[in-house]
Amino acid sequence: xxxxxxxxxxxxxxxxxxxxxxxxxxxxxxxxxxxxxxxxxxxxxxxxxxxxxxxxxxxxxxxxxxxxxxxxxxxxxxxxxxxxxxxxxxxxxxxxxxxxxxxxxxxxxxxxxxxxxxxxxxxxxxxxxxxxxxxxxxxxxxxxxxxxxxxxxxxxxxxxxxxxxxxxxxxxxxxxxxxxxxxxxxxxxxxxxxxxxxxxxxxxxxxxxxxxxxxxxxxxxxxxxxxxxxxxxxxxxxxxxxxxxxxxxxxxxxxxxxxxxxxxxxxxxxxxxxxxxxxxxxxxxxxxxxxxxxxxxxxxxxxxxxxxxxxxxxxxxxxxxxxxxxxxxxxxxxxxxxxxxxxxxxxxxxxxxxxxxxxxxxxxxxxxxxxxxxxxxxxxxxx
Amino acid sequence: xxxxxxxxxxxxxxxxxxxxxxxxxxxxxxxxxxxxxxxxxxxxxxxxxxxxxxxxxxxxxxxxxxxxxxxxxxxxxxxxxxxxxxxxxxxxxxxxxxxxxxxxxxxxxxxxxxxxxxxxxxxxxxxxxxxxxxxxxxxxxxxxxxxxxxxxxxxxxxxxxxxxxxxxxxxxxxxxxxxxxxxxxxxxxxxxxxxxxxxxxxxxxxxxxxxxxxxxxxxxxxxxxxxxxxxxxxxxxxxxxxxxxxxxxxxxxxxxxxxxxxxxxxxxxxxxxxxxxxxxxxxxxxx
Numbered sequence: 042x043x044x045x046x047x048x049x050x051x052x053x054x055x056x057x058x059x060x061x062x063x064x065x066x067x068x069x070x071x072x073x074x075x076x077x078x079x080x081x082x083x084x085x086x087x088x089x090x091x092x093x094x095x096x097x098x099x100x101x102x103x104x105x106x107x108x109x110x111x112x113x114x115x116x117x118x119x120x121x122x123x124x125x126x127x128x129x130x131x132x133x134x135x136x137x138x139x140x141x142x143x144x145x146x147x148x149x150x151x152x153x154x155x156x157x158x159x160x161x162x163x164x165x166x167x168x169x170x171x172x173x174x175x176x177x178x179x180x181x182x183x184x185x186x187x188x189x190x191x192x193x194x195x196x197x198x199x200x201x202x203x204x205x206x207x208x209x210x211x212x213x214x215x216x217x218x219x220x221x222x223x224x225x226x227x228x229x230x231x232x233x234x235x236x237x238x239x240x241x242x243x244x245x246x247x248x249x250x251x252x253x254x255x256x257x258x259x260x261x262x263x264x265x266x267x268x269x270x271x272x273x274x275x276x277x278x279x280x281x282x283x284x285x286x287x288x289x290x291x292x293x294x295x296x297x298x299x300x301x302x303x304x305x306x307x308x309x310x311x312x313x314x315x316x317x318x319x320x321x322x323x324x325x326x327x328x329x330x331x332x333x334x335x336x337x338x339x340x341x342x343x344x345x346x347x348x349x350x351x352x353x354x355x356x357x358x359x360x361x362x363x364x365x366x367x368x369x370x371x372x373x374x375x376x377x378x379x380x381x382x383x384x385x386x387x388x389x390x391x392x393x394x395x396x397x398x399x400x401x402x403x404x405x406x407x408x409x410x411x412x413x414x415x416x417x418x419x420x421x422x423x424x
Numbered sequence: 425x426x427x428x429x430x431x432x433x434x435x436x437x438x439x440x441x442x443x444x445x446x447x448x449x450x451x452x453x454x455x456x457x458x459x460x461x462x463x464x465x466x467x468x469x470x471x472x473x474x475x476x477x478x479x480x481x482x483x484x485x486x487x488x489x490x491x492x493x494x495x496x497x498x499x500x501x502x503x504x505x506x507x508x509x510x511x512x513x514x515x516x517x518x519x520x521x522x523x524x525x526x527x528x529x530x531x532x533x534x535x536x537x538x539x540x541x542x543x544x545x546x547x548x549x550x551x552x553x554x555x556x557x558x559x560x561x562x563x564x565x566x567x568x569x570x571x572x573x574x575x576x577x578x579x580x581x582x583x584x585x586x587x588x589x590x591x592x593x594x595x596x597x598x599x600x601x602x603x604x605x606x607x608x609x610x611x612x613x614x615x616x617x618x619x620x621x622x623x624x625x626x627x628x629x630x631x632x633x634x635x636x637x638x639x640x641x642x643x644x645x646x647x648x649x650x651x652x653x654x655x656x657x658x659x660x661x662x663x664x665x666x667x668x669x670x671x672x673x674x675x676x677x678x679x680x681x682x683x684x685x686x687x688x689x690x691x692x693x694x695x696x697x698x699x700x701x702x703x704x705x706x707x708x709x710x711x
Contacts, residue, residue, distance in 0.1 A: 045532065045535050046532075046533055046535075048532070049529060049532030049533050050533075052529075052532070053518075053529050056520075056521065056525070057518070057520065060520035060521075061520075268516050269512060269514060269516030270516045270517070270518060272482070272512075272516070273510075273512075273516050273530070273573075274533070276480060276481070276505065276510055277505075277506075277530060277533040277534060278505060278506050278533055278534060278535075279533050280502075
């Protein structure tokens with residue numbers, strides 16, 4: 042790597058972008074949109090669907106009986122990461138501010154309450170807390186399916202019932218088949234589920250990265266190749282690695298700078314959050330890999346633009362179909378599944394430990410895209 | 425110069441270039457000596473562009489050996505790359521940059537001083553238009569800018585693909601003068617062209633390719649001697665035209681009779697016609 046060559050190639054990218062009025066106008070529009078959102082957007086606001094279903098489900102119970110144990114033992118693999126069982130009696134004061142159960146953003150809860158009726162009999166009340174109607178449907182489906190299975194098994198056992206409602210088999214062993222017929226079920230809405238403003242800001246940030254790395258870079262690179270300018274550079278002392286390095290040094294930082302401006306306008310404090318920068322770096326690196334792959338495959342500027350657009354549409358459609366059909370694992374293979382969630386969590390200060398999984402997956406996908414892009418570019422991209 | 429004068433600058437040995445089953449260059453042997461202006465001629469599909477693609481590293485030879493300045497083009501490509509300049513057949517500038525901006529970019533890559541940019545611009549007579557965006561340049565100006573770009577780093581070897589295409593007579597003359605000056609200073613030039621007059625006027629040696637094979641290789645003067653055509657074109661007062669071959673007795677007698685009859689409006693000797701020679705050698709036609 043020679044500095045004078047990198048500097049010259051980098052300067053060329055800067056000058057080309059400064060001459061690209063359409064690109065500058067779109068970047069300015071994004072900033073204006075972020076400003077409008079910042080000025081007129083209400084904090085919290087109605088829930089939005091950009092981030093998708095609730096990220097996590099708390100199953101809060103007041104007694105650890107056979108029903109809870111059955112549920113705990115039968116969480117399906119695709120929900121295992123998202124479901125947390127909590128004994129409310131053992132929650133700390135921090136988890137119960139003011140004696141109230143408080144749930145983080147993008148989460149829902151199934152509360153298995155025990156209530157005593159006027160006749161002295163113990164009944165169950167299942168309260169499903171969700172940000173929006175239908176958000177908890179995968180968890181509810183699982184909950185009621187497994188509950189029904191549990192009570193079917195219990196009814197076969199025909200355990201005699203003690204007067205206090207406890208089974209004679211021991212503490213906590215309830216004659217649940219009878220209880221099942223006395224279950225009350227209600228839905229309640231959690232306040233401030235998914236933050237609309239944070240969702241839109243996440244979308245703008247991702248679009249800024251997409252615009253810089255997946256649209257602009259392949260488009261201009263294919264234009265250079267189509268018109269023979271890339272060949273002229275390749276015939277100069279610049280090596281393919283140096284040509285690549287200059288693009289790596291320009292497009293992701295340019296996208297990140299625009300994204301940081303958008304995030305800063307929406308929530309200035311986020312700029313001091315190292316996790317925000319980590320997520321942004323991972324997303325930018327992944328976008329660069331996608332962009333370079335498109336640039337290496339596409340033969341013309343028009344093909345590159347169309348491919349970038351198609352990529353965005355296909356990924357969005359796949360995510361939508363996977364959500365509708367509750368298709369497991371497949372969405373995890375898209376960078377566009379992890380990054381919006383991470384950005385939303387960072388922007389709403391609800392970054393939880395389990396988001397590390399999303400960070401790791403996003404990083405892995407970014408590396409995979411970057412490797413594929415580098416191999417393709419070395420093979421056929423510069424000619 | 426990276427090579428002693430006795431050694432060939434470019435050496436092609438049994439060069440074969442294949443595109444699938446199609447053989448574009450079929451066992452080409454060629455040597456270019458230092459300070460030579462070499463013309464590569466041939467009809468479309470003769471293998472000129474494929475040969476040039478190999479020389480500029482765009483395509484590896486299917487078989488055979490290519491050395492430039494004594495170095496193998498495949499194994500020593502990185503060392504060969506800075507030693508040549510290349511003028512492609514179609515312009516490839518940054519449209520949004522000025523002429524000077526375009527040269528400044530490549531000057532940065534070659535790490536040459538900025539003064540050299542002005543020198544090259546004035547050499548190709550583009551100094552007045554240097555600060556205009558290239559999108560406003562005419563085709564001729566764009567081609568001259570390509571030549572200026574190729575000369576920025578003062579390469580000892582220059583490849584030119586149709587260097588005077590789309591140039592007016594004056595600009596074509598300027599380019600030819602520059603090429604002759606370069607050659608006089610020791611630069612080796614390889615050009616491909618369809619312009620026979622240009623080849624005849626400036627090339628030291630000419631290779632004519634047809635269907636990937638070499639059909640003639642010599643200086644234009646030697647080709648003139650070999651393929652001399654002693655013909656006379658006669659235009660009659662009626663407007664009719666006829667060619668008489670002086671090497672055939674009957675046609676010579678016919679010519680004498682025609683001249684004596686007083687029906688001749690114009691008479692022109694045709695000793696050597698590069699176009700005809702080219703067509704004869706390549707067995708094809710421009711039509």
